[in-house]
Amino acid sequence: MNALVDLPHMLPAGPGTPQLLLVDDDARLRGSFRLLLTQPGRDIAEAGSGEEALATLKARSFDLVLLDIGLPGISGLDVLRWLAENRPHTGVMMVSGQRELEAAVRALRHGALDFVRKPDDLDFLPERVEQTLLRLRLQRENAEMTARLAHSERLHRFLVESSPDIVYTLDDAGRFVFVNPRIESLLGYARSELLGQHYTRIVHEDDVALARFAFAERRSDERASTNVELRLVCGPRLPAGRALRHLVTTVSAMGVYDEAPPPSPPAGTRPRRRFVGSYGVVRDITERKRAEETISFQALHDQLTDLPNRRLFKDHLELALVQAERRGQLVGVMFIDLDRFKLVNDTYGHLLGDELLRSFAQRLRGCVRAGDTVARQGGDEFTVLLPDLTNADDALPIAQKILAELDQPFLLGDREFRATASVGIATYPRDGLTAEQLMQNADIAMYEVKTSGRNGGRMFTTEMNAGHTQRLALENDLRRAIAQGQFEAHYQPQVSLGQGRIVGTELLIRWRHPVLGLLLPGQFVALAEETGMICALSDWVLERACGQLALWHALGHRHLRMAVNLSPLELARNDIVERVTAPLSRHMLPPGALEIEITENMLLDDAPSVVEKLERLRAQGVRVAIDDFGTRYSSLAYLRRFPIHSLKIDQSFVRDLGPEGDSPIIQAIVGIARGFNLQLVAEGVETVEQLQALRALGCDEVQGYLLGRPMPAVALTPLLSKPPQLPTPLGG
Incomplete structure (x- = not known):
């Protein structure tokens, strides 16, 4: 620190033990001096010449030097001059036998503090030495105080300026x-x-x-x-x-304030400082x-979308309810959940999923009124507070506007995404008097939309409470069923029209509920997808399919293949390729014996990760089929880009086949399959007329009740060795 300097150095020893040096060429006189000046706490050294004095002074510091002027060799004045230049804080008393005033003046001019004549002044020497030591101590203390003040001033100036x-x-x-x-x-x-x-x-x-x-x-x-x-x-x-x-x-x-108070303060008052x-x-x-401000904002807002969070939304809702009770108004609460958002996250990654949530939040803001509150509850769940409603139905147009906004695709990076949402609505005071009741009932209404096919909005009704309770009970039962293995595998045969025999089966899962009986996939698969339990079901299905197929191959039916359905959430798993091929390896099956069926909407976004996984499965030899083909829009480019082996015509098209077998849609699908060299399988064949029409149209394989209902393996095994007898259905 350039602004600061050290305190003065080379000061005498200080208030402790006084250090004296006696310099005289007369040893007897030095002895007399020592005798006169010795007292407790005083350290006295001697030097017999100027040379010895300089050597001693260079080696240590002294408070006071009694110095003879008339030293042989290096004189006392020479030593005095050296002290003035090198030890300016060391006091000097000159001792001399000369009586002339000139000698004393010369010594004092060179820095001596006192002049003592010998032997005349020796009786007063102790007192003169004591006075000189006191004078030196006062000078030293004053110098130290001055140095400290200067140091403090420099430090203060440095601190203020810096x-x-x-x-x-x-x-x-x-x-x-x-x-x-x-x-x-x-x-x-x-x-x-x-x-x-x-x-x-x-x-x-x-x-x-x-x-x-x-x-x-x-x-x-x-x-x-x-x-x-x-x-x-x-x-x-x-x-x-x-x-x-x-x-x-x-x-x-x-x-x-001026410490001196003003003169003559008024009587009875205390003097004030100026x-x-x-x-x-x-x-x-x-x-x-x-x-x-940022911390305060983050405590009450969602960091991803900058929308109010759950806590702030509840505060706004509770305030709105107080005002609505006072004014006799209605309050609406919307609970909004993006459909299949987990699939977007798992397939495209969280960064793109976050971008979708931000874009959706921005659209939500544009759909509501100025006094409404849009909040993010967490994940893909949003809420909207609608105060000052005239009647409960006023919330429906806002919900319809939100759903209409979602019809417009989201442009994220270089991709277009289409999203749907499920919207539940509850109103005060009809559907609840507290914030908790309204939020819960709006959530129940939203789940009613979910279980009814998604992409819609509903007002809460009291009847939904029972359905919600049942859904929660079914969810708990489903978890227990996975842990206890309450599932069964049924198999529906697939018949080759060219070979006239069963060439494959599709595994269809059943749940043997201890109370409700045998449940079909439509009664629990959607719930498994929403709760994330579909992955555990998928593992069970793949293991059971490969295990049963290995048994049939061991019985000689090595031409038989097995088809299983794969949900979007399953395909989004990073380890799906390993999970599909692992049971094939365990049961020593050729990969081509397994066919996974995916729905058409899983191809609509042409996700690179989906292509990559299907390519890896095809490289392993696993077959891929598109289920329910034709029920949704898909570009022909998808069929060229994706590694697909077969198309399955949806049963709704088969059901609409006329008596003459004229079906432009099926004819178009047949043409597509032939153009892309894909195998064609028709589902839902229930009549001989449908079978004959499909054969005439060039369909490769068929499955449906005409050929056999889904059945346990024990019922299907005997039928594998005999050709199907039409029109009598296989199984029963």
Whole structure:
């Protein structure tokens, strides 16, 4: 620190043990001196010549030297001159037998503190030495105090000039009389342009009244200090890159008072000190205030979408309910859940999923009224508060507007996404009197939409409570069923029209519920997908399919293949290829014996990860079929791009076949299959006429009740060895 210096060095030993040096060429005289000056706590050394004296002085420090002027060789004056140059804080008393005044003057001129003649003044020597030591001690203490004061002043100046805060002094009128250089870098003013100016020049106009109150120290001498938060206006000299209009600061102000009270105070009053000015520190807290505002915002808002979070939404809802009760109004609550959002997250990654949530939140804001509140509850769940409703049905148009907005695709990066949502609506006071009741009932209404096919909105009804309770019970039962293995595998045969025999089967899962009996996939698969339990079911299906197929192959039916359905959530799993091929390896089956069926809508977004997984499955030899083909829009480019082996015509098209077998849709699908060299399988064949028409159209394989209902393996096994007998259905 260049502004600071060390305290004076080479001072005498100090107030401890006085250090004396006796220098005289007469040993007897030195002995007399020692005898006279020796006392407890005093250290005395001797030197018999000027040379010896210099050597001793160079080796250690002394408080006082008694020095003979007339030394042989190096004289006493020579030693005195050396001390003046090298040991200026060492005291010297000259001792001489010369009586001339000239000798004394010469010694004092060279820095001696006293002059003693020998032998005349020896009787007074102890007293003279004691006085000189006292004088030296006082000089030393004064020098140390002066040095400390100078050091303190330099330190204070350094701290003020180098302070990261603004340090200021005002006179009694509030004008600047001092301000440190920090004012320029922090606020953009030169020191010179503020000196003599009133402090309100740099105070934000909205804070001037507060500043005047804080600085009004002349009202009383009891309020010696204050702290206040003020906005200060920035000047024109701010450094580049700091384009600020004002700073938020904390300003400390301490009053300065004249200690001498005014003369003759009024009778009966206490004398007041006279106010002469203020001083204090200004600290920039702009970043801290921004951080506090950010923390406060984050505590009540969703960080991804900047929407109010669950906590703030509940606060708004509870306030709206209080106002609605007072005014006799209605309040609506919407619970919105994006359909199949987990599939987007798992397939395309969380970054793109987050972008979809942000885009959806922005659209939601544009669908509601100015006084409504849109919030994110978490994940893909959003809520909307609709205060001041005239009647309960007023919420439906807003829900329809939200659903209509979702019909427009989302452009995320270079991809287009289409999303749907399930919307549940509850209203106060019909559907609940508290925030918790309204949120719960809107959630129940939303789940009713989910279980009814998604992509819609519904108002809550009391009948939904029973359905919600049943759904929760079924969810718990499903978890128990997975743990206890309550599932069964049924198999529906697939017949080759060219070979006239069963060439494959499709495994269809059944749930043997201990109370409800045998449940079909439509009664629990959607629930398994919503709750994430579909992956455990998938593992069970793949293991059972490969195990049963291995048994049939061992019986000689090595041409037989097995088809299993794969849901979008299953295909989104990063390890799906390993999970499909692992049971094939365990049961030593050729990969081509397994066919996975995926729905057409899984191809609509042409996700690179889906292509990559299907390519890996095909490389392993696993077959891929598109189930329910033709029920949704899909570009022919998908059929070319995706590694697909077969198309399955949806049973709705088979059901619509006329007596003459004329079906433009099926004819088109047949043409597509032939064009892409894909195998064609028709589902839902129930009549001989349908079978004959499909054979005429060129369909490769068929399955349906005409050929056999789904059945346990024990029922299907005998039928594998005999050709199907038409029109009698196989199985029963």
